[in-house]
Amino acid sequence: MASFDQLSAKQIAAGVAAGAFSATEVARAALDAIDAREPRVGAFLQVTPELALDAARRVDEARAKGEKLGALAGVPVAVKDNMNLVGTRTTCASRMLENYESPYTATCVQRLLDAGAVPVGKTNMDEFAFGSSTESSAFHRTNNPWDTERVPGGSSGGSAAAVAAGEVPLTLGSDTGGSIRQPAALCGVVGLKPTYGAVSRYGVVAFGSSLDQVGPFARTVEDAALAMNALVGAGRDPLDSTSQDCPVDFLEHLEDPVEGMRVGYIPSLMEAEGLTPEMRAAMRKAMDAFTDQGAELVEIELPHMDAAIAAYYVIGPAEAFSNLARFDGIRYGYQEEGCATLAEQSAASRAHGFGAEAKRRQMLGAYLLSSGVYDEYYFAAQQVRTLITQDYARAFERVDVVLMPASPRTAFKFGEISDPTQMYLSDVFTVSLNIVGNGGVSVPLGLGEESGLPVSAQLVGPAFKDRRLLTFARALERAAGARGTVAPDFAGKGGELA
Amino acid sequence: MALSREDVRGIADYARIALGPDELEAMTAYLNDTIAILDPILQYDLEGVEPTYHPIGDLANVMRDDAPASGLSLDAALGNAASTRDRSFRVPSILGDGGAA
Numbered sequence: 224m225a226s227f228d229q230l231s232a233k234q235i236a237a238g239v240a241a242g243a244f245s246a247t248e249v250a251r252a253a254l255d256a257i258d259a260r261e262p263r264v265g266a267f268l269q270v271t272p273e274l275a276l277d278a279a280r281r282v283d284e285a286r287a288k289g290e291k292l293g294a295l296a297g298v299p300v301a302v303k304d305n306m307n308l309v310g311t312r313t314t315c316a317s318r319m320l321e322n323y324e325s326p327y328t329a330t331c332v333q334r335l336l337d338a339g340a341v342p343v344g345k346t347n348m349d350e351f352a353f354g355s356s357t358e359s360s361a362f363h364r365t366n367n368p369w370d371t372e373r374v375p376g377g378s379s380g381g382s383a384a385a386v387a388a389g390e391v392p393l394t395l396g397s398d399t400g401g402s403i404r405q406p407a408a409l410c411g412v413v414g415l416k417p418t419y420g421a422v423s424r425y426g427v428v429a430f431g432s433s434l435d436q437v438g439p440f441a442r443t444v445e446d447a448a449l450a451m452n453a454l455v456g457a458g459r460d461p462l463d464s465t466s467q468d469c470p471v472d473f474l475e476h477l478e479d480p481v482e483g484m485r486v487g488y489i490p491s492l493m494e495a496e497g498l499t500p501e502m503r504a505a506m507r508k509a510m511d512a513f514t515d516q517g518a519e520l521v522e523i524e525l526p527h528m529d530a531a532i533a534a535y536y537v538i539g540p541a542e543a544f545s546n547l548a549r550f551d552g553i554r555y556g557y558q559e560e561g562c563a564t565l566a567e568q569s570a571a572s573r574a575h576g577f578g579a580e581a582k583r584r585q586m587l588g589a590y591l592l593s594s595g596v597y598d599e600y601y602f603a604a605q606q607v608r609t610l611i612t613q614d615y616a617r618a619f620e621r622v623d624v625v626l627m628p629a630s631p632r633t634a635f636k637f638g639e640i641s642d643p644t645q646m647y648l649s650d651v652f653t654v655s656l657n658i659v660g661n662g663g664v665s666v667p668l669g670l671g672e673e674s675g676l677p678v679s680a681q682l683v684g685p686a687f688k689d690r691r692l693l694t695f696a697r698a699l700e701r702a703a704g705a706r707g708t709v710a711p712d713f714a715g716k717g718g719e720l721a
Numbered sequence: 722m723a724l725s726r727e728d729v730r731g732i733a734d735y736a737r738i739a740l741g742p743d744e745l746e747a748m749t750a751y752l753n754d755t756i757a758i759l760d761p762i763l764q765y766d767l768e769g770v771e772p773t774y775h776p777i778g779d780l781a782n783v784m785r786d787d788a789p790a791s792g793l794s795l796d797a798a799l800g801n802a803a804s805t806r807d808r809s810f811r812v813p814s815i816l817g818d819g820g821a822a
Contacts, residue, residue, distance in 0.1 A: 326797040419776045433775045464783040465775075530761040537759060544736065551737070553810050558803035565815050566737070574739035582738055583751050586729070589736035590752060600759060605772030607762045612773055644754050660776025686776075 226715040227252035228389025232298045232446040235392065236339075239282065239297030244720055246282035246297030250275045250341050252718040253299035257343060257390045259717025265365045266375075266385035268304045269311055270344040275299065278341040285339075295393075295453055296339030302395040303382050304345040305352060306437070307426040308332050315428050316360035317350045319556045319576030329426025330460045331395060331437045338453035343391055346381030350578045351547065352402055352430045354378050355649035356640070359580045364637065367410060368710035369676050373634040376406030376649075379440070383410040386440045387677075389709035389718070393450055394440045399431045400535055401629075401653025403438050404681055407665035408629035411677025412707040413696065414440050415447045417689045419660035420467035423460035431542035434535075434657040442707035444666070444697040448473035451689065471690045481698040482517030486510075487622030490522055497631045497648065501671035505678035508668055509626055512702035521622050525614040530607045531655035536647060537591055537604035538658065544588025550576065583643060612659045619685040624695045628652045629665040629681035633674045652681060662689040664696045667707045723753050 227249060230238070239246050254272050261267060282296045302308065305315045307325035314320045328336070336342065349359040357365045357380025365380045367373040368388040375384040379396025383406035386394055396403040398416035407414025415438040422437040429435060439450035451473040460466040492498070493506055510520055552558035552572030559575055562568035577585070591600050618625060631651060640646045656663045663683045671678045680699065684692035708714075724732075729749045733740045740748060795808060804811040 323801050326793060326800060461783070461785060465777060465780065467777070527765070530765065533759045533761040536755065537762065548737075552803065553812055554798075555801035556803075562813055565813050568813050569737045570734075570739040573737055577738065582740075582744075583748065583755075585736050585738065586732055586748055587752060587755055590724070590732050590756075593732070593735065600762065602772060603762045603765075603767055605774055606767040606770040607765065608773040609770050610765065612776075642754075643751060644758055647755075647758070658776075 225720050227718045227720040228256060228709045228714060230392065231443050232295065232392040232441060233449055235298050236294060236296055239286070240292050242286070246279035246341060247276065248720060249297050250279035250299060250343070252720045253343050253391055256716070256718025260388050260390055260713050263366060263371055264368055264384055264388045264390065264713070265363050266346055266381040266388060266390060267301065267344045268314060268316065268347050268362060268381070271311055271342055274310050275341050275343045278336065282339050282341070293337065293339030293453070294449060295335060298340050298393055299343045299391045300335050300340040300393045300395070301344045301346050301382065301385050301391045302332050302342070303348050303379050303397055305348060305397060305428040306332050306395060308342060308345070311345055313345070313428065315351045316348045316362055317576065317578065317581065318361045319550050321557070323555055327426060330423035330462060331427065331454055334453050334457060335395070335450070340393070340453070346379070346385055346394060348381055349378035350581050351428070352378040352397060352399055353543070353580045353584050355401070355405055355646055356635070357381060358637065359578055361578050367634045368713050369411060370634065373636050373676070374409070376409035376630070376634065378402040380406045382440050383407050383412055383414065386410070386412045386442060387707070387710050388713045392442060393446055395437055396440055397427055397435055397437050398657065399434045400539055400657050401650040403440065404629045404653050404663055404665040405649060407440055408679035408681070409634040409677065411667040411679070412440050412442055413444055413447050413667065414438065414665040415451070415689070415693070416656065416663050417451065418662040418687045420465050421469050421662070421687065421689060422454045423463040423466045425460055425462040429546040431539045432546060433542060434539060442709070444693055444700050445474070445477060447664070448477055448693050467687070469687055473690050473693055476690060476694050477697050479694050480516065481513065481695060484518045484624070485521045485622040486513045486518050486695070487521050487523040487618055487625040489525060489627060491524070492627055495631070497651070498628055499632045501633060501673055501678050502628050502631060504672070505668045505680055506626070506628060508703060509680040509699055512699055513626070516698055516702055523618045523622060523625065525611070525618060525655070527607060527610040527614050528655055531611055531658060532647065532651055534604040534607040534611070534658055535650070535654035536587070537600050538608070540584045540588035541591050541601055542588070544585045544592060547581070547585055552576070580643065608658050611655055615659050615661060624692060625683040627681050627683065629679050633671055633676035633678060656683055661686050662692050664692055666696045666699045668703050724749060
C-alpha cells in the first residue's frame with residue numbers, strides 16, 4: 224500500500240497510463256485523503272465526489288479502449304472557488320454568491336479537464352480574493368498544514384493548503400497582487416503566476432482585470448510545468464480578448480543547466496524593513512544555489528519598487544470597484560427583499576452580501592475614481608506603472624531572471640494582523656509583477672531554522688518567458704534539494720492507493 | 722485633507738453600499754489610513770510620463786467571425802436570479818414610489 228500523497232501529478236498520470244492503478248482508484252484515494260484531512264485543514268468549500276468519479280471513469284474507459292490519454296489523465300485537481308465549473312457553485316467565498324451555480328466552465332478549468340484531470344472540489348479563498356490570509360472567507364478559515372494555528376496565506380489559501388496537506392497534487396489559484404505566490408510561500412509549495420495573458424481569464428470572477436492571472440500550485444516544479452502545458456497548449460482562448468498565444472512545451476527545457484546565466488538580485492531588498500532573518504537566510508541559500516550551478520549573480524536596481532504597493536492599492540481597488548458593480552442582486556447574487564426602489568435594493572443587497580474587506584476595497588476604489596481624485600491618484604498610478612515597467616525592462620537587458628523574496632515572513636497566526644493596511648504589506652514583494660504583467664514563481668526552500676515553517680524564494684522573468692522561468696525554478700529546486708513536501712502532520716493520513 | 726464621515730457617506734451612496742453608523746466610522750478611519758499609504762505615488766515627478774493602463778500595450782479589440790453560434794441559454798442566464806417573471810429579470814420600481822417589487 225502506498226499513500227497517494229507521495230505521488231506527484233506526473234507520477235499519477237504515468238501510473239494511470241501504465242495501468243499501475245486506475246483513475247477511479249486514484250480519485251477514491253484523493254477523496255479519502257480529503258475526508259481524513261479536511262477537519263483539520265479546511266481547504267475546501269465544496270468537495271465534488273460525483274464529478275470526480277465521473278471524470279475518473281471516463282479516463283478508465285478511454286484507457287480500456289486504447290485511446291490516447293491526456294497529460295493529466297487521472298490526476299485529481301481542485302480549483303479556487305472564483306472559477307466556474309458546471310456542476311458546482313462558484314461562491315468566491317462570499318455570502319453574495321453563496322448559492323451561485325456555475326452556468327458554464329472557465330476555460331482554465333476546462334483545459335485541465337480536457338487533459339484528463341479529475342475535479343475533486345473548489346477551494347477556500349479570501350472573499351473575492353481580497354486578502355493575504357484567507358481569513359476574509361465568509362465561510363470558514365483554512366489552516367496552514369505546517370501549523371494549524373497559522374494562516375495559509377491568501378487569497379488562494381485553500382489551493383495552497385490542499386497541496387501542502389497532500390489532499391491533491393495540483394490546484395489552480397488566481398493572482399492579482401501575489402495571491403498565488405504568497406500562499407505558496409507560506410505553505411511550502413510551488414506557485415506560479417504566469418505572464419498576464421498566458422492563461423485565459425474567461426469564467427474566472429474578475430477582481431482587477433488588468434492584473435488577474437490564473438496559475439498552478441504543485442509540490443514540484445515539474446508538476447507546475449505539466450499544468451501549464453494543459454493551460455496554454457491549445458493556444459489563445461477566443462473567449463478572452465487578452466489571451467495570448469504562447470505555444471511552448473514547459474517540460475521540454477525544464478532540466479536545462481543554468482550555467483552562465485545571469486540571476487539578478489536587488490541588494491536593497493535584502494535589507495528591506497520587515498524581511499525576517501529567516502527569509503534573508505533563504506535568499507542567501509538561493510543565491511548560493513545559483514552560484515553553485517555556475518550562474519552569475521548580478522546586482523540590479525528597480526528604483527520605483529517603493530511605489531509599487533501604492534500604485535497597486537490604487538489600480539487594484541479601482542478595477543475591483545468597477546468589476547464588483549455587477550453584483551447588484553438582480554441577475555445573480557444575494558437579493559434583499561422588500562425594497563421599494565432599485566437603488567435601495569442594490570445598496571441593501573450589497574451591504575448584506577459583501578463582507579468587511581470587500582466593502583473596504585470597493586469604497587476605496589469608488590473614492591479613487593471620483594471626480595478630482597482620479598487625476599491625482601488613478602492617473603498617477605498608471606504613470607508609475609510605466610516607470611516600474613521600464614525598471615523591469617532595463618533589468619532584463621542585463622539578467623535572465625530576478626531573485627527576490629515572495630513573502631516578507633513565514634506564516635503568521637490567525638488574527639495576528641488585524642489592521643487592513645498592515646495586511647496589505649504582505650504583498651510588498653509580489654504586487655510589482657502584477658503591475659507590469661510579468662511571470663513569477665514561488666519556490667520552496669525548506670524550513671526556517673527558528674520557526675520550523677516553510678521559507679521560499681521568488682523568481683521573476685521577462686514577459687512570456689515563463690518556460691525559462693520554470694527552468695530556473697527547477698534549478699533552484701534541484702540545488703536546494705527542497706521540493707515541496709506534504710506537511711508531516713498530514714503525510715500518509717488517509718488516501719491509500721493499493 | 723482627511724475625509725469626513727459625510728464624505729464617506731457620499732462615497733457609499735455612489736458605491737451603492739448601505740453602511741450603518743458603526744461601519745461609517747470604521748470606514749472613514751480605514752479610508753484615511755489607506756490614502757496615507759498611497760503617498761509614494763505622489764512623490765515622483767511624473768511630468769511627461771505616459772500612463773500604462775494595461776500590461777499588454779498593443780491590445781486590440783478581438784472580433785469573432787460573424788457566424789451564428791450558441792450562447793448561454795435563457796434558462797441558464799435566468800437560473801441564478803433571485804426574482805424572475807415572464808422570461809425576464811424582475812426588479813423594483815426604477816423611478817421610485819412604485820411600491821415593493
